[in-house]
Amino acid sequence: MKKILISACMLGDRVRYDGGHHLINHPTLQRWHKEGRFVPICPEVAGGLSTPRPPAETQCKFPILITTQDGNDVTPEFLSGAERTLEIAKREGVACALMKAKSPSCGNKRIYDGNFSGNLVEGSGVAAAELMRNGIPVFSEKELPELFAFIEDSERMTA
Template sequence: MNKKNKILVSACLLGNKVRYDAKDNLIDSSHLTRWQEQGRLVPVCPELEGGLPTPRSPAEIQSKFPLRITSFTGEDVTPEFLAGAEKTLELARQYDCCCALLKSRSPSCGNLEVYDGNFNGTIKAGSGATADELMRNGIPVYSERQLDQLIEFIDQLDSYDSSDFQQEAI
């Protein structure tokens, strides 16, 4: 039986109002709509999973080693971000997700770049707590800025799974 590959997705990208400011980052994509209709998407907000409320003060990574994430008001929210990363990894494993589509630049979900920790909109190379946890555990992470690459990845997996299934049937 050809199972459809599951994709872990930042809930805000699906229109859930879970961002720090109680807004969303909905992306309009026929691929996402189709995958959602197929039951392939596993929505998650790592920050909510870690116990943070919505709305909440924005947070940025202050240092990576050791990891320290603070809110705009100076509160250390590192434990919540780490707990959210662990719970998100558990969810990805539970649903056997092949990859993740996460919100770019987020201190949880950013996979290539994040805000620099000064709360002034400056971007730097780096990744968030959840993206790091997933990648360390072999789960590829894409951002909404890499949607074309994600689509290509999923199409390749689906065609591989289909040809594998056809081989088994012979």
């Protein structure tokens, strides 16, 4: 049985910046949760940020700079959370990750542009990028069919 790292907000944990969650009610995900496949993490909380917290966006990729809308630098917390996320993923031997789209930590393909205007740009959040750099595929809630196929294929290959 393959383990899957998952953004804790997707399991209903109130860890989002606004104190909310992003629970996903899907029968396959519910079954996997009951089977104990999920390894939940909120990289931002793991990095020391509180809930609720001011929204943050990536201002610069090289060198990385993540700030809140009022200019507070939260880069160290985001980087620490990304490191802890990778450590947990490796320790638990996850096959892949299901992470929140568009997040400065968890987004796998597109993130907000840093202007707090709702515009998206190509790129990954710091935790998702760290996982992918280390060979762990990252899917978002917008890619559930791809996630399901990945798990099915990887379990068929190890059966």
